[in-house]
Amino acid sequence: MDSQKIITADMSIPINNHFKIIAGPGAGKTRFLVNHIRNVLHHSNRLGRNKKIACITYTNIGVETIVDRLDEGVDHIEVCTIHSFLFTHVLKPFAFLIKSEHDIRVTKNMKPSEHLVSGYFDRTNLGTRHRLSNKELIQKTFWFIEGDFCKLHVRGKTVDMHADLYRYKKLFWEKGILHYDDVLALSWEILHNHPETLRVIRSKFPYIFVDEFQDTSSIQAEILKLITEKETTLGVIGDSAQSIYSFQGANVEQFNNFLLLDMSVYKMKDNHRSTQEILNLLNKMRTDINQESPEQKKGNKPLLLVGEPFSVANYIRGLINSNDLYTLSYSNIAANSMRDKVEYVANISSLTIESILIDNDSNNNRRKVIASLMKAVEFARQKSYKEAIREVSRHLIDEDSQRQAISIIHGLLSSYSEYSSNPLIEFYEKIKALNIIHLPNFQRRKGAQTPAEHFYRTTKYAELALLIKNQEKVGFDRTIHQAKGGEFENVLVVVKPKPNQNYNESRDLGFLLNPDINNEEHRVYYVAASRAQKNLYFCVPYLSETSVNKIKNICEIEYL
Numbered sequence: 152m153d154s155q156k157i158i159t160a161d162m163s164i165p166i167n168n169h170f171k172i173i174a175g176p177g178a179g180k181t182r183f184l185v186n187h188i189r190n191v192l193h194h195s196n197r198l199g200r201n202k203k204i205a206c207i208t209y210t211n212i213g214v215e216t217i218v219d220r221l222d223e224g225v226d227h228i229e230v231c232t233i234h235s236f237l238f239t240h241v242l243k244p245f246a247f248l249i250k251s252e253h254d255i256r257v258t259k260n261m262k263p264s265e266h267l268v269s270g271y272f273d274r275t276n277l278g279t280r281h282r283l284s285n286k287e288l289i290q291k292t293f294w295f296i297e298g299d300f301c302k303l304h305v306r307g308k309t310v311d312m313h314a315d316l317y318r319y320k321k322l323f324w325e326k327g328i329l330h331y332d333d334v335l336a337l338s339w340e341i342l343h344n345h346p347e348t349l350r351v352i353r354s355k356f357p358y359i360f361v362d363e364f365q366d367t368s369s370i371q372a373e374i375l376k377l378i379t380e381k382e383t384t385l386g387v388i389g390d391s392a393q394s395i396y397s398f399q400g401a402n403v404e405q406f407n408n409f410l411l412l413d414m415s416v417y418k419m420k421d422n423h424r425s426t427q428e429i430l431n432l433l434n435k436m437r438t439d440i441n442q443e444s445p446e447q448k449k450g451n452k453p454l455l456l457v458g459e460p461f462s463v464a465n466y467i468r469g470l471i472n473s474n475d476l477y478t479l480s481y482s483n484i485a486a487n488s489m490r491d492k493v494e495y496v497a498n499i500s501s502l503t504i505e506s507i508l509i510d511n512d513s514n515n516n517r518r519k520v521i522a523s524l525m526k527a528v529e530f531a532r533q534k535s536y537k538e539a540i541r542e543v544s545r546h547l548i549d550e551d552s553q554r555q556a557i558s559i560i561h562g563l564l565s566s567y568s569e570y571s572s573n574p575l576i577e578f579y580e581k582i583k584a585l586n587i588i589h590l591p592n593f594q595r596r597k598g599a600q601t602p603a604e605h606f607y608r609t610t611k612y613a614e615l616a617l618l619i620k621n622q623e624k625v626g627f628d629r630t631i632h633q634a635k636g637g638e639f640e641n642v643l644v645v646v647k648p649k650p651n652q653n654y655n656e657s658r659d660l661g662f663l664l665n666p667d668i669n670n671e672e673h674r675v676y677y678v679a680a681s682r683a684q685k686n687l688y689f690c691v692p693y694l695s696e697t698s699v700n701k702i703k704n705i706c707e708i709e710y711l
């Protein structure tokens with residue numbers, strides 16, 4: 152292994168050696184990658200007619216950023232997420248090789264719906280035998296490699312539940328539904344047990360580059376090691392302080408320790424994105440590097456505003472005299488709340504609209520229709536029409552269902568103001584009045600409302616709608632995870648407790664008060680702050696005297 156060399160984004164490195172690049176935010180990692188791909192396209196003699204460079208990144212936004220910046224040679228490049236890469240090139244063509252072990256039908260790669268999840272959960276003994284909840288199962292199950300096998304495990308539990316978890320998985324596979332994690336595990340199994348598949352991948356892809364490598368999980372790293380053991384050149388790029396996907400199995404050590412034989416390691420210094428004033432703050436948040444602005448970009452000191460987020464955002468738009476303000480929030484519900492200017496209530500804290508409905512409405516048909524139609528309306532409001540139509544169409548039997556779906560969506564959108572600020576019952580009545588999709592009535596017991604009806608009469612549509620995630624489109628109000636890899640002139644970081652928690656200054660503002668880059672929540676806020684090019688703002692609900700003294704050196708402070 153070479154010792155670490157310092158490079159810049161515009162320098163060339165040998166194209167046929169494995170490499171690893173480590174650098175902080177704004178150092179030019181993505182810019183380097185795009186330049187390097189061009190370099191390979193121009194100089195490599197290993198790219199025949201049917202061979203390609205695979206450029207893997209972890210989010211669809213990452214894919215878009217790279218595709219946007221690459222202006223040539225796109226026929227020889229496949230920019231994709233690791234899941235789509237493995238699904239297309241390993242699982243789909245080679246699933247037949249593991250048919251006798253797993254008997255899966257690889258027809259589509261989709262996320263299972265919540266209804267299916269809870270229904271299937273009830274059909275297992277996981278709850279009774281292992282005291283697992285449905286939610287735990289969804290959030291904490293992962294595959295890990297044990298010798299020659301990939302086994303299922305639940306984070307935080309030590310007992311071996313593989314056999315029971317596997318039975319649960321099979322229920323999905325029988326329907327042709329795979330989770331993202333299954334794609335990784337099954338691909339690893341194919342590549343590990345059938346070396347001829349490795350030969351095929353290597354001959355198709357002489358180069359594999361991975362951006363945001365700090366987000367790689369151990370199965371992904373093992374897969375990359377298998378493929379690049381020979382012939383294929385691997386280049387990985389990342390920053391351990393921006394590792395924010397531990398819930399998907401990524402871990403910082405994995406990135407720090409990853410090394411192949413003959414792999415050159417490079418470092419990039421400095422930060423070309425942000426002003427020195429912003430860098431001074433970023434440098435306080437992490438002490439392992441000290442970034443400077445080579446262009447000596449100057450600007451205002453970051454500003455921390457104490458106040459309620461909607462008015463803070465408006466105040467800033469006035470300050471910068473523009474609407475070009477990106478608000479970045481930790482949770483999906485907080486980001487949607489900024490977008491819709493609707494405050495959320497603490498008890499709406501479940502992860503999805505389906506899980507809230509499951510908890511509050513025992514009628515399966517009614518909640519399925521309500522969830523789909525709410526999603527359809529919200530997707531359509533953000534112009535994701537295809538997804539909106541898909542949601543409605545699942546409830547239509549008519550051959551002309553697409554036209555009918557469009558007309559339903561149109562009707563619901565044009566009467567949006569009549570139900571959006573009101574209890575959900577109004578939305579329910581609207582759908583019922585259409586007389587197209589069957590919606591079960593609420594039963595009364597001796598004239599009394601059931602808990603379901605009570606829920607529909609006391610929960611506002613707009614509050615519930617905040618839970619709806621839109622994977623397709625993101626605008627000015629994003630989650631920090633959605634903003635990763637991007638850069639924006641003006642950034643407002645909204646500091647809030649997690650839904651269902653009260654604001655606790657030392658915890659929620661800990662990333663400025665007592666920064667610790669080994670703490671993932673601090674890293675998430677670090678990613679947020681490091682997106683800002685020119686103006687960086689924070690918004691907190693409250694600031695104590697002691698905290699004022701702690702942070703006044705790095706931030707201006709104002710009270711609204």
Ligand SMILES: Nc1ncnc2c1ncn2[C@@H]1O[C@H](COP(=O)(O)OP(=O)(O)OP(=O)(O)O)[C@@H](O)[C@H]1O
Binds near residue numbers: 174175178180183
């Ligand atoms: N050598 C350079 N000279 C001038 N500008 C540069 C240079 N390197 C990068 N930049 C610019 O700085 C910004 C940040 O670069 P880039 O997005 O490649 O950083 P990154 O390391 O991928 O950041 P992050 O990890 O934070 O996403 C971009 O606008 C890029 O064009």
